[in-house]
Amino acid sequence: MILMLLVAIGALVFPVLKVRQSSAVAYKDSNLKINDEKIAELDLDLKEGRINQHYYKAAREELDRELLIDIPVESKDTAALHYTGTAKRHPALALMIAIFIPMLALLLYLDMGMHAASEDDFVAGQPSVNEQASIEEMTQALEAKIEKDGGTLQDWIMLGRAHKHMGNHSQAANAFAVVLEKDSDNAQVMLEQAEMLALMNNRKFNAESRALISRAYALQPDNPNTLWFTGVAEYQAKNYRTAIDRLRQLLPLARGDEDVIKSVIAIVAKSRDALIESGEEMPELAELLAIEGMMAEDVSSRANVDGNEQRSEVSTIATRLQVTVNVSEAVKQKFNANDVVFVYAKAKQGPRMPLAAQRLTLGALPATIILDDSMAMVEGMNLSAFEQLQVSARLSQSGSAIAQSGDYIGQQSVDRSKTSATDIALTIQIEKLVP
Template sequence: MKPVFYLAAAVMITVALALLLVPLIRQGRRQGRPRGIFVLALLVAFALPLGAVGLYLLIGTPVVLNGVEKQPEAISIEQAVAELQTHLQTEPKDAQGWLLLAQTYATMHKPAAARDAYDHVLSLQADNTTAMVGWAETDSIAREDHRIEGRSLELLQRAVQLEPDNQRGLWLLGISQFQHDRYAEAAATWRKLQPLLDPDSTVAKAVAEQIAAADARAGSTPATPQAPAADGPALQVQITLAPTLKDQVKAGETLFVYARAEQGPPMPLAVARLDAAALPATVTLTDAMGMTPQLKLSSAARVFVGARISRSGQAIAQSGDLEGDAGVVDVGSKAPIKIEIDKVH
């Protein structure tokens, strides 16, 4: 796109927001509401799309906003938030105020605080789909494992039931299904999202890639699940079990082989799940085994490669699990990576 296009778009958005919000601000001031609340509304109107990019990159949402520079803020956002908090102390039933506070905390990368504010919205408006999706999204960011389950999953299911064309809701619901190995359901959910997108957009392409990955995991395509892309990374991992621990492995336990970024979020960039009885085993980790389109093997230069036998079948490490690792390796490594599971968590 030409710079002139972005400038013209920015001018049109600014004029539209001014025509809409300035009269509301004047009316609100006449009613005695604090100035900071309305200034904060303006800040969020411009800053929320920018904050969404960072949030989506972290949990795996397609991104279409590129090259947008954050505009300088006329006043301190912390001051505006403080005024809004003061207002909500005197008007605790102001659902729109709580929603604005939640969205602001999200743009400030304070997911736990945003989740609490969304809770207030839901206590006042139980069917507010924006708050439902926002709660699930910020909860997943606040969690160390970034999984979407429990109340988050229930809220997303309710949100897309009430609003079938909720794009963020459909995307996050598909991520949850993918995280829980329900690959066919994830692909079906993302296919509902596809018609709502511009087919030539970056978002549509990212969704199509993730559908293909889910189909491959579900076994609904003839492709070999572990076949790497011609130009993508492929880490061959050879896993063995220390003789001293063989008696501790029980039938039905799960073997996870994973790679995560040397620096960054703990979410795996690639993960394979096998029956622990398959040991010794060889696994090839590729981009197709990532949990989200953005967080995949090729997004990092160096990765920590590990293996764990989970007694519970859950990906989160628990006391008593057996584990081992190969340390940090280059993501482009072609030599076999050897791991001996020789420790008890």
């Protein structure tokens, strides 16, 4: 996902900053021809009903990414010109390229530097130092352009997304606010603005961010992003029936994406439990999640893989992790005392959102901190809800919300099934380089 964002930002910003007439470089026409043929096939499939609108949009995004990847290094100038033309012919494509299929971790990880993937994927998929520097350079150049001529709508969108990528939530929110002044019906930017406001508000949707999400839903009620954000926002507001309704709408759009399905099931299950506790009658979870084309047993089996039934039994036992964090002397010498250390716990299986987290500085190490159920970012999705936990500590020189090459990390696993203790002590040594 991060690399996709890098490609998207680069592809959309470079034409703005660096498009110039050039006849010295020839772009490979065959790539463009093949791409246009594939688009024509998709258009025909959509017209004749062989695919739906959601599949069509996803396929168009994938074709665009393939085209960008196929651009040879020596042909960047001409490719940028072609891309600008493509964006003019298909304005929705230029906006949709940076759209994500949101997951719970996507809403939460930016603030604490956590990724929705496994730690192995997380480390392996990081942008290089050069790529990160390139994004920063493009952002600075884009800011200079905006200061000079006021910037186009697309300039401001890309500036907001670049700042979001780098973890600059306030700057991203400011840029998105300008976009919405210029384009008040941009549902996707409404969601991104709501995301930034939530990250600036202890990861909670306030009245302003919920209003943005509600407006986005009114504009695009079938958009997977809109459905996801609406479901999470309504869950936080304890409007459990609305949360269930929106997430049930999302479920058929998430076929094949196990992480999204697991996250949807987790929130629907918690919403159902809350309604039952308030005295309302609710159908069984499998029946509640049954949708056309997906058998109730199939959905239920996914819920059981996540251990929903087991979690309901253990969640009444509060868990506290006493985590002692240290760093090797060799690593310590490479950083400054004010550099940031992120400490967080996640479930080894199930939804990949952080269950508890704290932020320290290198100068405070060695330090012992507590991770407990009170730090849950979503009610019910806490340490006590899972038996298998992964606890990590990451040292970041830049303090970026996205892990980068050059950061250092340490990890420990916790198996709660092997101990009856509710207070669990562990030690993490930060010494592994993020390549």
